[in-house]
Amino acid sequence: MPVKVAFMQLSSCWGCHQSLLNAHLGLLPILPELEIVYWPAVVDFKHDSLEARPDGDIVVGFIEGVARTKEDTANAKLMRKKCAIIVALGACACYGSVKGLANLFDKEELIKRKFMETEAITDDNPKEPTEHVPGFEDHIINVKDIIDVDVFVPGCPPTTENILAAVAYLLTVVGEGPASLNKNASVCDSCSLLKKGCLLDKGTLCYGALTAVGCEEMCPNNDEPCFGCFKPTTKMGAKADQLKGMIDSIDVLTPEQGASLQHFLDLYLGVSNITNFYFRGDLLQRLAYEPESFAVKEVDGKMVLDVAPTGTKIIDEIVGKALFLLKDDPNFKFSSKTVCSHCEREVADKVPVDLKRDYEGLPTMDKCFLEQGYICLGPVTQAGCGAICPNKANAPCLGCYGPPAGVKDQGAKFISTLGSLCAEKDVGEIMNAIKDPAGLFNRFTLASSTLGYKRHDNMEGE
């Protein structure tokens, strides 16, 4: 059965959609899997047909763009109502992208320049258009500040490969899973170790009791613990309580225990092997990206993070406890690489020369841009693009994939990176050399940065 999908464009350029279409012949196997119920640039369904759909009727809704107009805000809300999963597709929907730079100005300044001041205008008394147009929001608003977003696919645009991977993954999430999958049984039910000697009895964490069956070769049959890759079962195995007891009794994780829990959560609830987008349902990713988004609660005297990924009490408590332990575990490392990890240039450890503007000279292809004096946001930018700009175009990274996991403000992080790279230089000199820090360091993330948006110059009385 094809999956119902909708594509909504808020204020944006359609580049993310174009990046999807750039798959060209690669689209042919995917198109039959999709029932496209809304995509104005491609199919002829009108807005009222989207409004008329039952709530939650559409499985995956892709949103490109930010809220510049009131119509954008309303359309984001409409999509949330109609779609089970909302994907923020691209830098605009994730962080605001370059449109966020408008937040450096008042709405009135923007309107004045466009509708009253530009040089070709000939009207005597030009005004902001108001008829059959939606009106503007005071500033650029991120989609995630209007509605709950389930998946973030960053990039301006995300590469074709990234988008296809996200689509393919989402199709497996909503699909039936492999034919062998049986959610009404657990790995324990057919485990050969149950009689010979359960791994739990030997003190090794094994998650078979929580896991559905259907894998070709069960790991415990080879004396290896089950890490849950066949996802949650609805019928707990015999050893579920014993496993819970073991995890509940942990106060401080040993490195082995931490690695085990992390591996389990990754396979059990995670977006395994696809790390180029942020899926909030992957609680490990969420722990890395937004640790403060979890509430802590007490269950039977134990502190756990308040999560309910499955709706099954025992599983949710085990996961909550595991996340609680990992949250403060110094060994918890969520692999979030930066663009540098895919850059073919020789790495810099300092910036020995004066900072250059990009029109100056021509950088060589073999050396790090920063080392050559050019501003490059690679060190503070989420990997996923394959470092196209430095590798293929001899151009520095502009930061379009946004900050890596755990970094709140890409611009602030870059300033601190630059500070440590330029440690031997005078701070005032560096500050003088950079005339437009917001435009250079927060080009794609200003709307979601700590800078936010311009308030009135005169703050009195506010």
Next chain:
Amino acid sequence: MVKEIVVEPVTRLEGHGGLHIKIGDDGKVQDVQFNITSTRFFEKFVEGRYCEHIPRITPRICGICPIPHHITPTKAVEDAWGVQIPTPAYKLRQLIMNAKQYSSHVLHFYALAAPDFLLGPMADPALRNVVYVINKMPDVGAMALKMMDFGQKLCAAIGGKSVHPISAIVGGMKKSLDEDVRDKFLKVIDEQIEFTKKTVDIALKVVDDYFDVIANVGVVPTYYFGMTKNGVHDIYDGDIRIVTPDGQKIDYDYHNYLEALGEHIPDHSYATHMYYKPAGYPEGIYRANCLAMINAADKMATPLADQALKQMRERIGDCPHHTFAYHWARIIETVEAIEVIATLLKDPDIVNPDCKTLDVEPKEGSGVGMTEAPRGTLLYNIWSDSQGICKKANLLVATNHNIAGIEKTLMHVAKQVFEDKALEGLKLPDPWIK
């Protein structure tokens, strides 16, 4: 009772548009509005940015045509700072512009326009789309996808990325093509030329099938705004050419664009209404984009395209006002694009690494850059301060040049449809896809 017809949104275009048509008791069309409901204020928020970084911001104006939005501001800053670029850079830019022209025109013809013709205008709206066309005509679909893929991959090879390229820099290009990459494109260029010829055949068959529609619906005399280089069709470099409704051609140095172009702020659209200033508004409303380019050109730049242009002119005249001839003009431009690509790929300058001048210094002043984007002439005016920071910018973007012309055409067609019942007598062919 005034009857109001609302189309929300207008589909199979990129962007946000709606349509409001008011029809009075007497059956007369009172008003037609083409409402563009989004704008993002790029002209304001590029203020304060480094001038050389504007070409890395403005491609986000359009994901279908980011190449011209990358190249044109680069030209404008070079104009402001008085920078001359090396010949290899000039040719690389020509090549990427034509690669974009090729993929965008093919996308427009097959994905946006063809469903109307192949399924017929009366087909079920739920099926009238490119997905269905690919399903029903897999060979044509695969060919169209291969053509778009070629253009987009060539854009990516030169620009780093096809969507939001990064390789143009004030002073030239960051990098020339690698020889092995160039060779991959050369290997399939003949196949692409064949595909283009097949596309011409399909387009001419559509022209024959729908000639009654082309010749009778939406034939609207307007001015045209295009670009030529000494009268020859050129999408990278040239000057403004205005064509009057009776076919007279008037040339302007593009630096003097304010002499030719006026802008009216309508009350019902965020995209503004452009017009030919000396003729006044609304008399001077013009159209841009491929038909305007074809009407402006004395001749095409390449032989096959020029032959195709002559063929069109023999059939519908030297300055046709037929709105449906836009599709025809687009095909002629597609032919030129692939011919230019074929020539440039064989040019050794394309792989010459000497593609960036070192002689670049910011200078205070105003600079103008102009190119032809796939949906109209694109003009950037950038004011730099002495340190190369943008003080002010004026962006006259491609589609915006067409808004007033589209609304004028819609009014004409609405009258034909609702007052003259013109559709009833039209000869329509059997749809190719039933």
